[in-house]
Amino acid sequence: MKWNCLMLAGATVAAVLLAGCGRQPESSSGGGSSEGKRIYNIGFSQCNLGEPWRVQMNADIKAAAEKHKDRIRVFYKDAQNRTEVQQNQVREFIQQGVDLIIISPKESVPLTKPVAEAMAKGIPVIVLDRALAGDDYTMFIGGDNREIGRQAGYHMVKILGGKGNVVELKGLMTSQPAIDRHEGFMEGIKGSNIKIIFSADCKWLEPDAQREMKSALSRFPDIDAVYAHNDPSAHGAYLAAQQEGKGREKTIKFIGIDGLPTEGVKYVREGILDATFVYPTCGAEAIEYALKILDGEEVPKQVILPTRVITKETLEREGS
Amino acid sequence: MSEPGVRPSRFSGARALALAGEFRGVLALAAVFLLGVLFTPRNLATGQSIFLTWQTQSDILFEYSEYGLLACGMTLVILTGGIDLSVGSVLGFAATLFAVLLIGYGWSAPAALAIVAITGLAAGLVNGVLIARFRIQPFVATLAMMVAARGGAKLLSGGIKVQPGAQEWYALQGPPPDVFRWMTSPLGWLGLQPATLLFLLSIAVMLVVVRYTAYGRRLYAVGGSEEAARLSGIRVGAVKIAAYSLCALFAAIAGAVNACRIQIGDPEAGATYELDAIAAVVIGGTSLSGGQGGMFLTLIGTLIIAYINKILSINNVPEAYRLLAKGLIIVAAVLIQRRKQ
Numbered sequence: 001m002k003w004n005c006l007m008l009a010g011a012t013v014a015a016v017l018l019a020g021c022g023r024q025p026e027s028s029s030g031g032g033s034s035e036g037k038r039i040y041n042i043g044f045s046q047c048n049l050g051e052p053w054r055v056q057m058n059a060d061i062k063a064a065a066e067k068h069k070d071r072i073r074v075f076y077k078d079a080q081n082r083t084e085v086q087q088n089q090v091r092e093f094i095q096q097g098v099d100l101i102i103i104s105p106k107e108s109v110p111l112t113k114p115v116a117e118a119m120a121k122g123i124p125v126i127v128l129d130r131a132l133a134g135d136d137y138t139m140f141i142g143g144d145n146r147e148i149g150r151q152a153g154y155h156m157v158k159i160l161g162g163k164g165n166v167v168e169l170k171g172l173m174t175s176q177p178a179i180d181r182h183e184g185f186m187e188g189i190k191g192s193n194i195k196i197i198f199s200a201d202c203k204w205l206e207p208d209a210q211r212e213m214k215s216a217l218s219r220f221p222d223i224d225a226v227y228a229h230n231d232p233s234a235h236g237a238y239l240a241a242q243q244e245g246k247g248r249e250k251t252i253k254f255i256g257i258d259g260l261p262t263e264g265v266k267y268v269r270e271g272i273l274d275a276t277f278v279y280p281t282c283g284a285e286a287i288e289y290a291l292k293i294l295d296g297e298e299v300p301k302q303v304i305l306p307t308r309v310i311t312k313e314t315l316e317r318e319g320s
Numbered sequence: 321m322s323e324p325g326v327r328p329s330r331f332s333g334a335r336a337l338a339l340a341g342e343f344r345g346v347l348a349l350a351a352v353f354l355l356g357v358l359f360t361p362r363n364l365a366t367g368q369s370i371f372l373t374w375q376t377q378s379d380i381l382f383e384y385s386e387y388g389l390l391a392c393g394m395t396l397v398i399l400t401g402g403i404d405l406s407v408g409s410v411l412g413f414a415a416t417l418f419a420v421l422l423i424g425y426g427w428s429a430p431a432a433l434a435i436v437a438i439t440g441l442a443a444g445l446v447n448g449v450l451i452a453r454f455r456i457q458p459f460v461a462t463l464a465m466m467v468a469a470r471g472g473a474k475l476l477s478g479g480i481k482v483q484p485g486a487q488e489w490y491a492l493q494g495p496p497p498d499v500f501r502w503m504t505s506p507l508g509w510l511g512l513q514p515a516t517l518l519f520l521l522s523i524a525v526m527l528v529v530v531r532y533t534a535y536g537r538r539l540y541a542v543g544g545s546e547e548a549a550r551l552s553g554i555r556v557g558a559v560k561i562a563a564y565s566l567c568a569l570f571a572a573i574a575g576a577v578n579a580c581r582i583q584i585g586d587p588e589a590g591a592t593y594e595l596d597a598i599a600a601v602v603i604g605g606t607s608l609s610g611g612q613g614g615m616f617l618t619l620i621g622t623l624i625i626a627y628i629n630k631i632l633s634i635n636n637v638p639e640a641y642r643l644l645a646k647g648l649i650i651v652a653a654v655l656i657q658r659r660k661q
Contacts, residue, residue, distance in 0.1 A: 050588055055479045173639060201639035206582045207589075211383050215633040218376055221365050232582075239583060243504050244375075262486045 040100065040294050042074045042287075043093035047106035048081035053281065056260050057104065057128070060283025068291060083110045090114035094121055100294060102286050104128040112136065124293045128282045138293060141282040141303045145180035148277045148307045152181075152255055153188015155275055155309060156225060159253055163193035164224030167216045169237055171229035172203040181229045181257060197223070202233050209233035213240035223252050231256035231264035231276055238272050259310050268310050280305040338614055341605050345620035348656040352624050352649065356631045370634055378512055382504075384626035385519035386411065386581075386590075388619070389574035390597035391604075392522045393567030395618040398601050399530070400563050401543040401610025402451065402458035406465035407571040407597055410443050411590030413473040414575025419482035419585020422499065426491030429499035433576055440572020441565050443469060448561030462564075466594070473587035482585030496583045503580035515577045522570060527615035539563065543610030600625050603653055624653050 044061060046054055058076060065074045075098065079086035083106050091114055093101050101118050105111040108130060115125050116136040124138040131140050156166065168185070171178030197220055200212035209228060216223065217240060228234035234256030241249035253274040256264050264276030282305060289299050308314075360371035370376060381388075390407045397404045414436045421432035443465060450461040484492040503514045510517075530536040538559045541549040550556050571590075579585045604621025606613025628649050632642045 049479055050474075052480055198636055200633070200636065206584070206586070207578075210582065211629075212633055214379050214383065215630070215636070218370050218373070218379070219361050219363070219634060219636075221363065232584075235584075236582060239504075239581075245506065262480060262483070266483075266485060 039070070040072045041096075041098045042072055042100045042102060042290055043077070043089075043096065043098040044074055044102040045077045045079060045086055045089040045093070046104050047079050047086055049078040050081060052260055052263060053258055053279070054104070056262075057281035057283045060281050061102070061287060064284040064287035068287065071291065072287070072294070074287075079106060081106060083107045086111060087114045090118060094118050094123060098123065100290050101125045102128060102290065105130050105132060109133050126286050126290060126293070128286055135301070139289060139299050139301055139303065141285050141289065141305065143280045143282070143307065144304050145177045145279070146184035146187075148257055148279060149181040149184020149186075150188040151184075151307055151309060152227060152257065152275075152277055153185040153190075155188075155277075156185075156194060156227060156255060157189055157192045159274060160194060160224055165195055165197045165220065165222055167213065167220075167223055167226045167237070168196050168199035169202045169209045169212060169226060169228040169233045170199060171201075171233075173201045178204075178229055185227060202229075202236075204230050204233065206232040206236040209236035210240045213237040214244070217241060217244050217248065223248070225253040225255065225274075228254070228256050231258045231260065231267060231273065234273050234276070235263070235267055238267075259308075265310055265315070268312060269315055271312070275309055275311045277307050277309055279307065341613075342616055342620070344656060345605055345617050348653040349620050349624050349627070351656060352627045352631075352653065355649075356627055359631060359635055361634055361636075371631070374511065376630065376634065378506070378516065380623075380626045380630045381516045381519070382513050383630070384622060385513075385515045386574040386578050387593065387596050387600060387625065388519040388622045389522055389570045389577065390593055391600035391618050391622050392519075392526055392615065393570030394594075394597045394601050395604075395606055395613065395615055396526070396530070396539060396563040397458070397567045398598075398606055398608060399539045399543045399610060399613060400560050401546070402560065402563070403462065403598070403608075404447065404564060404567050405459065405462040405594050406443070406447060406469055407567065407574075408590035408593035409466045409469035409473070410440060410568050410571040411575040411578060411593060412587055413443070413469045413476070414440055414572035415579040415589045416473040416477045416482055416575075416585040416587045418576045418579045420476055422497045422579075423482055423484050423492045423585070424487070424490045429497065436572050436576050437569060440569045440575075443572070444565035444568025445561065447568060448564035451564065452557035452560045470587070470591075477585060477587045479587070481587070483583065500580045500583045503577060515580065518573060518577060522573070523615060523619050526566075527619075530615045535559070535562070540611050543612070545611070596625065599650070603650060605654075625650075 046058055049055055049058065061074060065072055077089045079089055086106055087110060090101065090103065090111065094117060101123055103111065103115065103125060105127065112133045115127070115132055118125050119136050127137050127140045129142050131142065168182070170182055173179065198216040202209040202212055209232070213226070213236065226234060226237045228237055234254045238249050238254050241252055254272065256267070256273050256276045257279060258264050259276040259278035264273060267273040268276055285303065285305060292299050356371045357369070360369045362368060363370055390411065394404060394407060417439060418432050418436045421427040421435060422429065447462055447465050450456045451458050480486055484490060484494060484496055506513055507517070530539060538549070538554050541552070541554055542556050542559050546556055575590065578589050600621040601618050602608060602621070603624055604613065604617035606617050628646055632645060637645065
């Protein structure tokens with residue numbers, strides 16, 4: 001009984017606090033307008049902050065928003081990888097009356113309707129990374145995984161001189177990015193004498209990639225390169241070769257994707273990876289286009305950001 | 321084995337049952353091993369079997385050492401009739417803490433390991449107290465810890481993976497700490513990594529504890545019938561608290577091993593590992609209802625899973641078939657164990 005009362009009291013306090021948080025944007029927007037110049041409120045719903053790439057996306061948005069803090073204020077929500085939570089978050093933003101919504105959706109179809117509701121209320125929506133079904137949103141900004149795979153393929157052909165044995169450590173093959181990174185790569189190496197001698201579904205996970213690479217190493221005496229669908233997998237493959245104790249980590253070339261400052265770029269700098277390909281987070285661009293939309297400018301319906309390769313040479317050129 | 325009771329009342333009877341179970345367990349493991357011998361790719365240069373090499377065999381032990389450590393602790397909890405869903409998250413928290421102490425604050429490996437172990441024990445203590453004193457069901461109490469420990473891990477690392485140079489304030493900006501390399505490199509003439517040795521040693525120590533000490537007998541008594549154990553003067557609460565504390569301690573050690581293995585303190589590490597740990601215990605033949613089973617069976621169970629995974633991996637079986645085959649082989653392994661019961 002005592003516990004029940006305590007829990008009820010706790011829940012009440014939590015509810016009051018939450019309600020307080022919910023009201024914040026409205027009151028602050030009121031404060032902004034009284035100064036004559038209106039500060040716009042932007043709601044950003046991130047599908048999952050468990051992945052470093054998405055943490056980076058938030059950091060990029062934060063950094064870009066900081067530069068324009070006299071004009072915009074961003075409210076961040078994390079949907080914890082749950083579609084229904086993200087649906088609610090979009091509706092919460094509508095209720096709060098934000099001026100613009102940025103969303104990086106977990107699933108295309110289930111989020112199409114909430115986003116359409118926001119659009120119907122006159123709130124523009126910028127969709128990042130994963131497109132929605134239909135076209136009831138203001139604009140989409142994303143990368144092109146197939147193109148990234150293709151570039152990785154071209155790079156592989158270049159560094160191996162057109163022939164060699166490659167191990168492919170794939171991302172989760174039921175997810176579109178992994179499929180695109182695989183198919184793009186196959187297009188990139190087409191016509192060369194590069195053979196995929198071993199490939200496995202590592203589900204984007206470093207421990208899995210490490211185990212699969214061990215198996216590949218025990219089977220094949222000559223492996224020339226590893227193509228991993230993300231940088232942690234490439235890193236795991238490197239460690240597997242190192243643990244084998246035959247020094248093969250020095251002869252095998254490792255290529256990854258994503259190019260985060262704390263992962264891929266760091267590994268390239270340390271000589272672990274030969275190259276990584278940047279998968280843009282779209283964070284900075286989202287804020288840039290949000291300002292344009294709020295100023296009433298025309299924006300394209302779709303913006304595909306290019307990838308760039310990061311190697312020791314490009315890092316030296318940038319002087320970082 | 322025609323005893324009608326679920327729980328054999330005499331110790332000699334229990335020993336006989338346990339021995340029979342262990343024999344069937346070894347049989348199941350042998351069957352899986354045979355699969356490995358039959359379906360092995362061959363070295364392209366020498367034509368040698370890849371499965372039957374010391375390298376592959378030691379890799380199997382090494383790659384599943386974290387699962388083994390988790391299963392070791394999980395066995396204690398399951399013997400009391402409980403369950404611990406928090407081991408994967410505690411592993412993730414410990415991996416992150418270990419890396420933060422080593423890389424962020426530049427601590428020495430033994431000091432970091434000591435703190436990680438104490439933190440693990442503390443997490444287990446909380447589980448145990450919630451279950452034994454506050455009467456929260458093990459499933460619920462450890463589910464809460466599973467969620468909370470994952471949150472703690474993310475808080476601790478700031479949501480990123482902890483590795484040298486990831487943050488400016490980290491003490492280590494250059495190469496990873498030496499213990500990472502040490503833990504995953506073969507040691508001396510044995511050719512086994514310290515990670516593997518930790519796993520085998522933990523199982524060995526706990527095997528002795530479970531089989532030959534008063535505490536071990538109390539574990540079985542509590543799992544067999546809590547009421548009977550209480551009436552015979554056993555402090556049931558204390559037995560349970562100790563089991564959950566040890567379980568989380570092993571999870572914390574597994575966390576340190578995990579950080580060394582991927583050279584990163586990953587706050588997401590260990591997600592869903594609790595299922596593999598429970599599977600290893602159950603495939604070994606320890607009963608989920610408590611009071612039956614043992615540590616040797618868990619070793620067998622862990623090895624069965626490890627061998628299945630390795631065989632599928634070196635044969636490069638596509639993921640869809642891998643999952644199907646894994647399901648089938650697990651059922652087959654359990655059936656081999658049960659047939660003569």
